[in-house]
Amino acid sequence: MDNATYGSGTVRPEQKSGLPTFVQWPAFPFHGDFRLKPIDPPVPREPERRGSDPADCVSCKGRDEDYLWSNERWRLKAPHEPSGLPVVVVLEPRAHLDLGDLSSMHAAELGLLTVRLERAVRSLESVSQVHVNRWGDGTAHLQQWFLGRPTGYLQMRGPFMTMWDEILPPVDRRQWQSDLAYIAAWMDED
Ligand SMILES: [Zn+2]
Numbered sequence: 001m002d003n004a005t006y007g008s009g010t011v012r013p014e015q016k017s018g019l020p021t022f023v024q025w026p027a028f029p030f031h032g033d034f035r036l037k038p039i040d041p042p043v044p045r046e047p048e049r050r051g052s053d054p055a056d057c058v059s060c061k062g063r064d065e066d067y068l069w070s071n072e073r074w075r076l077k078a079p080h081e082p083s084g085l086p087v088v089v090v091l092e093p094r095a096h097l098d099l100g101d102l103s104s105m106h107a108a109e110l111g112l113l114t115v116r117l118e119r120a121v122r123s124l125e126s127v128s129q130v131h132v133n134r135w136g137d138g139t140a141h142l143q144q145w146f147l148g149r150p151t152g153y154l155q156m157r158g159p160f161m162t163m164w165d166e167i168l169p170p171v172d173r174r175q176w177q178s179d180l181a182y183i184a185a186w187m188d189e190d
Contacts, residue, residue, distance in 0.1 A: 018036060019034055019036065025158070026154075026155050027155055027156060027157055027158045027159075027160050028160055029160055029163050029164060029167055048140075049136075049137070049138060049139055049140045050138055050139045050140065051096075051139050051140045051141050052140045054096040057096055057139075057140065057141050058139075058141075059092050059096075059139070059141040059143070060096050060141065062075070062077070068089065068180055068183070068184050069183070069184040069187045069188070070094070072094070073093060073094050073095070073106065073109060074091060074092070074093060074094060074109065074110075074113060075091075075092050075093075075094055076089055076090070076091050076092075076117070076183075076184070076187065077089065077090050077092065078090075078180050081170065082170045082171045082172075082173050082176040083165050083166070083168075083170055083171070084164060084165045084166060084167060084168025084169065084170060084171065085147055085148055085149070085150060085161070085164070085165045085168070085171070086124060086126040086127050086148045086150050086171055086175075086176070086179060087121050087124065087126075087127060087146070087147070087148035087176075087179055087180070087183065088145070088146070088147050088148070088165060089117070089121070089145075089146045089180070089183065090143050090144065090145050090146070091110075091113060091114070091117060091143070091144045091146070092141060092142060092143055092144075093106060093110075093141075093142055096140075096141055097141070097142055098136065098140060098141070098142050099134060099136065099142050101142075102142070110144070113187075114132060114144065116186070116187065117130075117146050117183070117187070118130045118132060118146065119186075120182070120183045120186035120187065121146055121148045121183060122148070123186075124148065124179050124182065124183075125151065126148070126150060126151055126171075126175070126179065127148035127149065127150065127151060128149050128150070128151045128152070128153075129148075129149045129157070130146055130147065130148055130149070131145075131146070131147040131148075131149065131161055132144065132145070132146055133145045133147065133162075147161055147162065147165065149161060150168075
């Protein structure tokens with residue numbers, strides 16, 4: 001991790017306490033006295049993720065009307081309510097597939113759509129950078145997240161932006177709806 005960008009360089013007094021250096025980075029949202037949680041031992045067998053059975057998969061059951069944008073093989077959704085970041089959208093394949101399951105055609109389309117979405121979100125005045133993430137721990141159906149960092153908020157650069165999304169007050173609802181409509185229109189353009 002590049003702590004020259006996000007943090008305080010090579011000064012690491014906190015390491016004496018067993019804490020990682022990132023607790024001192026400007027981007028880390030909290031300050032005060034911290035203690036590490038005990039690390040759970042690894043489980044012998046990992047549990048199924050949500051939607052491992054397609055019959056129970058929320059993404060597969062979702063209607064197109066609940067999505068911000070869709071085409072033959074992909075759909076894009078936004079949360080029901082605005083959150084702290086200007087834009088948070090999630091790209092999903094229409095079929096019940098995870099990242100490693102994608103055909104060459106799906107993979108090529110994901111690349112094109114990722115670039116197009118990044119461009120669309122970053123073109124908003126309210127956004128400076130777009131974080132593109134796929135974690136895959138929670139759900140079996142591929143979800144690729146696009147999170148817009150608010151313009152000028154250098155403190156939010158880096159890996160803690162999902163925390164800031166819940167810390168910042170929700171953005172203005174009308175502006176949020178307008179930005180989402182703009183992104184959907186951009187996705188329809190070739
Ligand atoms: Zn599914």
